Amino acid sequence: MTGQAATILDIRDIRKNFGAYQALKGVSLSVAQGEFIALVGPSGCGKTTLLKQIAGFETPDSGSLSIDGQDMLGVPAAARPTSMVFQKLALFPHMTVADNIGFPLKLRKVAADVIARRVRDMIELMQLKPEFLARYPRQLSGGEQQRVALARSMISEPKLLLLDEPLSALDVKLKKVLQAELKRLHRSVGVTFVHVTHDLEEAMMLADRICVMRAGEILQVGQPNDIYYRPADAFVAGFIGDTNLLPVTVTGVDGAGAAISAPGLFDRARLPVPLVAPSLAAGPAHLMVRPELLAPLAAGQRAEFELEARVSEIFSKGGTVQYRSILADGSPLIFELAGSSTQPAQIGDVIRLGFANRDIYLFPGGQSR
Numbered sequence: 131m132t133g134q135a136a137t138i139l140d141i142r143d144i145r146k147n148f149g150a151y152q153a154l155k156g157v158s159l160s161v162a163q164g165e166f167i168a169l170v171g172p173s174g175c176g177k178t179t180l181l182k183q184i185a186g187f188e189t190p191d192s193g194s195l196s197i198d199g200q201d202m203l204g205v206p207a208a209a210r211p212t213s214m215v216f217q218k219l220a221l222f223p224h225m226t227v228a229d230n231i232g233f234p235l236k237l238r239k240v241a242a243d244v245i246a247r248r249v250r251d252m253i254e255l256m257q258l259k260p261e262f263l264a265r266y267p268r269q270l271s272g273g274e275q276q277r278v279a280l281a282r283s284m285i286s287e288p289k290l291l292l293l294d295e296p297l298s299a300l301d302v303k304l305k306k307v308l309q310a311e312l313k314r315l316h317r318s319v320g321v322t323f324v325h326v327t328h329d330l331e332e333a334m335m336l337a338d339r340i341c342v343m344r345a346g347e348i349l350q351v352g353q354p355n356d357i358y359y360r361p362a363d364a365f366v367a368g369f370i371g372d373t374n375l376l377p378v379t380v381t382g383v384d385g386a387g388a389a390i391s392a393p394g395l396f397d398r399a400r401l402p403v404p405l406v407a408p409s410l411a412a413g414p415a416h417l418m419v420r421p422e423l424l425a426p427l428a429a430g431q432r433a434e435f436e437l438e439a440r441v442s443e444i445f446s447k448g449g450t451v452q453y454r455s456i457l458a459d460g461s462p463l464i465f466e467l468a469g470s471s472t473q474p475a476q477i478g479d480v481i482r483l484g485f486a487n488r489d490i491y492l493f494p495g496g497q498s499r
């Protein structure tokens with residue numbers, strides 16, 4: 131997303147308590163027109179609660195929320211320019227597909243011929259077969275039903291489409307198809323999508339920006355690559371995929387990066403490390419290196435950072451193979467290599483691995499080494 135796009139959704143310091151429980155502890159988020167933003171975080175962190183404040187199904191205790199410059203607090207859900215798609219299908223079983231899709235317009239008393247035309251547009255947009263129009267939801271597959279639900283949510287031309295895990299009930303293959311559909315839909319209609327998902331791969335694939343939440347707070351908002359390679363802290367690093375966090379001591383930070391010391395871990399670390407968290411200062415820090423950035427070193431080959439590890443487990447992931455290994459001090463190290471018909475290491479092998487200082491990210495925390 132470009133930085134110049136107008137703000138469509140502006141959430142400021144929203145708080146929501148259920149009794150004594152603080153479900154949202156002062157959440158602020160700004161979303162640009164046309165953006166695809168994914169909300170991720172552990173179960174119970176407040177993703178759905180946040181979506182409900184946007185949709186108007188719940189009212190925040192304090193804070194402000196505007197859509198396209200209009201204050202939304204006090205505006206009922208039906209009057210908001212939003213549409214929500216749920217994980218569990220909310221299609222009306224006793225209505226045909228055509229009536230289901232046209233329902234939001236019927237509520238608004240739009241003329242029948244206009245509804246029929248718009249329903250046909252939606253069928254085309256969602257690449258559903260025209261013969262489905264006369265069927266009932268039970269006569270469609272789960273994936274087809276979810277497309278109908280999407281068609282119904284788009285027919286009223288919302289400014290914001292709110293998606294609450296709409297794909298999580300589908301099988302893996304169908305999910306992949308619908309993920310591609312969602313991306314295509316987003317590109318073709320230019321509507322802003324706010325998408326709650328448990329599936330991090332889905333968030334990385336679909337979203338322009340990912341918003342990571344924990345315990346009612348937003349920890350980080352950023353482009354998928356930034357969240358993945360430059361996480362705000364150890365929680366975000368570990369939540370967004372497998373990673374290695376090695377304890378080091380930062381001995382100095384300047385414009386060129388950080389100098390670190392990690393006696394017993396690296397024999398010949400070349401310094402400084404260029405990519406560091408803005409808040410990094412001298413003291414204990416986490417050195418993060420993602421598993422796919424570690425590479426086995428051939429005999430005599432050197433790298434800026436080198437580690438020796440004993441392979442303890444091997445998991446084939448199809449295109450890649452993940453190796454779980456143990457460093458000399460007993461701490462774990464994960465590395466991941468492209469799959470091949472021959473395995474470069476077996477369980478029990480000691481393997482020398484290298485990575486470059488530009489592959490590392492340093493953020494504060496942890497214990498000194």
Ligand SMILES: Nc1ncnc2c1ncn2[C@@H]1O[C@H](COP(=O)(O)OP(=O)(O)OP(=O)(O)O)[C@@H](O)[C@H]1O
Binds near residue numbers: 148151175
């Ligand atoms: N109406 C309610 N009354 C009381 N507590 C609620 C209510 N709605 C949500 N909560 C609590 O608020 C917290 C946040 O819930 P929410 O549904 O937003 O989580 P979530 O991040 O969407 O979780 P999940 O990923 O499991 O769907 C949970 O602990 C939940 O039990």
